[in-house]
Amino acid sequence: MVQPYKHEPFTNFKVDENREGYLTGLKTVEGYLGKDYDLVIGGERVSTEAKIVSYNPSNKEEVVGRVSKANRELAEKAMQAAVEAFKSWRKVKPETRADVLFKAAAIIRRRKHEFSALLTKEAGKPWNEADADTAEAIDFLEFYARQMLRIKDGVHVESRPNEDNRYDYIPLGVGIIISPWNFPLAIMAGTTVAAIVTGNTVLLKPASTTPVVAAKFVEVMEEAGLPAGVLNFVPGSGAEVGDYLVDHKDTRFVSFTGSRDVGLRIYERASKLNEGQIWLKRVIAEMGGKDTIVVDKDADLELAAQAITASSFGFSGQKCSACSRAVIVEDVYDQVLNRVVELTNELKLDDPTDQSTFMGPVNDQSAFDKIMSYIEIGKEEGRLMTGGEGDSSKGYFIKPTIFADADPKARIMQEEIFGPVVAFAKAKDFDEALEIANNTEYGLTGAVITRNREHIQKAREDFHVGNLYFNRGCTGAIVGYQPFGGFNMSGTDSKAGGPDYLLLHMQAKTTSEMY
Ligand SMILES: NC(=O)c1ccc[n+]([C@@H]2O[C@H](COP(=O)([O-])OP(=O)(O)OC[C@H]3O[C@@H](n4cnc5c(N)ncnc54)[C@H](O)[C@@H]3O)[C@@H](O)[C@H]2O)c1
Numbered sequence: 001m002v003q004p005y006k007h008e009p010f011t012n013f014k015v016d017e018n019r020e021g022y023l024t025g026l027k028t029v030e031g032y033l034g035k036d037y038d039l040v041i042g043g044e045r046v047s048t049e050a051k052i053v054s055y056n057p058s059n060k061e062e063v064v065g066r067v068s069k070a071n072r073e074l075a076e077k078a079m080q081a082a083v084e085a086f087k088s089w090r091k092v093k094p095e096t097r098a099d100v101l102f103k104a105a106a107i108i109r110r111r112k113h114e115f116s117a118l119l120t121k122e123a124g125k126p127w128n129e130a131d132a133d134t135a136e137a138i139d140f141l142e143f144y145a146r147q148m149l150r151i152k153d154g155v156h157v158e159s160r161p162n163e164d165n166r167y168d169y170i171p172l173g174v175g176i177i178i179s180p181w182n183f184p185l186a187i188m189a190g191t192t193v194a195a196i197v198t199g200n201t202v203l204l205k206p207a208s209t210t211p212v213v214a215a216k217f218v219e220v221m222e223e224a225g226l227p228a229g230v231l232n233f234v235p236g237s238g239a240e241v242g243d244y245l246v247d248h249k250d251t252r253f254v255s256f257t258g259s260r261d262v263g264l265r266i267y268e269r270a271s272k273l274n275e276g277q278i279w280l281k282r283v284i285a286e287m288g289g290k291d292t293i294v295v296d297k298d299a300d301l302e303l304a305a306q307a308i309t310a311s312s313f314g315f316s317g318q319k320c321s322a323c324s325r326a327v328i329v330e331d332v333y334d335q336v337l338n339r340v341v342e343l344t345n346e347l348k349l350d351d352p353t354d355q356s357t358f359m360g361p362v363n364d365q366s367a368f369d370k371i372m373s374y375i376e377i378g379k380e381e382g383r384l385m386t387g388g389e390g391d392s393s394k395g396y397f398i399k400p401t402i403f404a405d406a407d408p409k410a411r412i413m414q415e416e417i418f419g420p421v422v423a424f425a426k427a428k429d430f431d432e433a434l435e436i437a438n439n440t441e442y443g444l445t446g447a448v449i450t451r452n453r454e455h456i457q458k459a460r461e462d463f464h465v466g467n468l469y470f471n472r473g474c475t476g477a478i479v480g481y482q483p484f485g486g487f488n489m490s491g492t493d494s495k496a497g498g499p500d501y502l503l504l505h506m507q508a509k510t511t512s513e514m515y
C-alpha cells in the first residue's frame with residue numbers, strides 16, 4: 001500500500017549519529033575517488049579513451065572521477081538502444097515503472113550521506129546544501145511515482161448511451177535529458193525519472209563538471225530493476241553530443257535545465273524539422289533567473305536581513321532561485337543593508353567537508369572568472385560593502401559580495417551572475433519596488449517581506465515570477481509543496497515537482513467505442 005507523499009526531512013547534523021553518518025559517507029566517497037566510470041548504452045558498459053575528468057572545486061588537484069566521454073557515433077548507438085527499448089518499456093505497467101522509482105528512492109535513502117558527501121566533493125556543497133539536494137532527489141522519485149499512479153488510468157470524459165469514451169495519457173518516445181551541475185543529483189535524477197516513469201526511454205547527458213554523481217545514480221536505477229536501454233548514460237560535450245541529440249530525427253522531446261543561452265539554442269534547434277522526422281519535438285526548458293527580494297517599510301527587518309543573506313549566499317549563490325537583487329523601500333534601506341552586511345561578515349567560507357563551513361567554492365575556473373568579472377563591473381556600478389575578492393590558488397573561492405546603491409538597469413541588476421554577489425537598490429515606495437522587481441527579462445523566483453496585507457495581495461497579482469514567496473527567502477522549493485519553474489526567459493514554466501509535470505512527458509489519446 002503506497003503511503004501518502006511526504007517530503008524527505010532534512011538531516012539535523014547537531015545529532016551525533018547524523019554527523020557520524022555523514023563522516024562515514026565521506027570516507028566511503030574518499031575510498032572511490034579517482035575511479036573510472038563507463039557510458040551505459042543499452043545496458044552495456046562502454047569505456048572510451050577520451051574522458052571527462054571531474055575535479056573537486058575546493059581542491060583542484062583532487063580527481064573525483066574519470067568518466068567516459070561519448071562522441072556522435074556512441075550517441076547514435078545510444079539513440080538506437082533507446083528507440084528499441086521504447087517498444088517494450090512503453091507497454092510496461094505504470095505500477096511496475098513506479099515501483100522502480102520507489103525502490104531507487106529506498107536505495108538512495110539508505111546511502112543518503114554517501115550521496116551527500118559525493119555532492120560535497122564533486123559540486124562543493126556544504127553539508128546542509130548537499131543533504132537538501134539528496135533529499136530532493138528522493139522526493140522526486142517518491143512524488144513522480146505517486147503521480148504516475150494517479151494518472152495511469154487517464155481522466156474521465158463523458159460518454160453518451162451506447163458509447164464508451166476514454167481519455168488516456170501515453171508516452172512520447174525517446175527523450176534527451178540535459179542537466180546542470182548545480183543540482184547534480186536532484187535535477188538530474190528528477191528530470192530523468194519523470195521521463196522514465198511515464199513510459200519514455202532516455203539518453204541522459206549530465207553536466208561535464210558533475211558526471212560522477214550521475215554515474216552513481218544510473219547504477220542505482222539499474223539496481224532498482226530498470227531494464228536495459230531505458231536509461232542510456234552519455235556524458236559528453238554539449239556542443240558535440242548535445243547538438244547532435246537535440247537535432248536527431250528520433251528525438252521526441254528534450255528536457256533541459258541550464259542557462260538561458262543554451263536553453264534558447266536548444267529551443268531553436270529543436271523547432272527545425274530534420275529529414276525523416278515525423279513529429280514536432282517538445283521542449284521543456286528550465287533556465288536562469290535574476291531573482292529579487294523586496295523589503296517593504298512595514299516588515300520584520302531581521303527576518304528580511306536573514307532571508308536576503310541566506311538566499312544570496314547559500315551554495316555560493318549558485319542557484320537559479322538565488323537572491324541577486326535586494327530592492328528595499330527607502331525608509332528601511334540603510335537598516336536592512338547594514339544588517340545584511342553584518343550577517344554576511346559572519347559567514348564562513350572554506351572547504352565544505354568541514355561541517356562549520358557556510359559557503360564553499362564556485363563550480364570551476366570559468367565560473368570563477370565570470371563571477372570575478374562581474375565583481376569588477378559591480379565596483380563601477382555600485383558601492384562595494386563587503387567581499388569583492390576571490391582566490392583560485394587551491395579551489396575556486398569567492399567572498400560573499402554585496403553592492404549597494406545599484407541602478408535598477410545596471411548590469412549587476414539585470415544579468416545572471418550565478419555566484420555569491422547581491423546588489424541592493426533603493427525604491428521610494430512599495431509600488432516602485434515591485435516595478436524594479438519586474439524589470440528583468442527573467443521571472444523565476446521572488447520574495448516579499450512585509451506585514452501589509454494589501455501589499456501581499458498586490459504582489460500576488462503583479463510580481464511576475466513563477467515562484468513567489470512571502471516573509472521568507474526565495475530559494476528552497478520543496479517537491480510537491482512548491483512546484484518549481486519560471487516565466488519569460490526563465491523557461492517554459494514546467495513546474496518540476498508539481499501536479500502537471502508528468503503530463504509534459506506524455507500525450508493524450510482519445511478513444512471512442514460504439515456498443
Ligand atoms: N530554472 C531551473 O529550474 C534551473 C535549475 C538549475 C539551474 N538552472 C540554470 O542553469 C544554469 C547553470 O547551469 P549550467 O552552467 O550547467 O548551465 P549550462 O546551460 O551551461 O549547461 C546545462 C547543460 O547543458 C549542456 N549543454 C551545453 N551546451 C549544449 C548544447 N549546445 N546542446 C545541448 N546541451 C548543451 C551542458 O553540458 C549541461 O549539461 C544557470 O543559468 C541556472 O540559473 C536553472
Ligand SMILES: N[C@@H](CCC=O)C(=O)O
Pocket residue numbers: 182183318319320321474475476477478484
Ligand atoms: N529548486 C531550487 C533551485 C533550483 C535551481 O538552481 C530552489 O527552489 O532553490
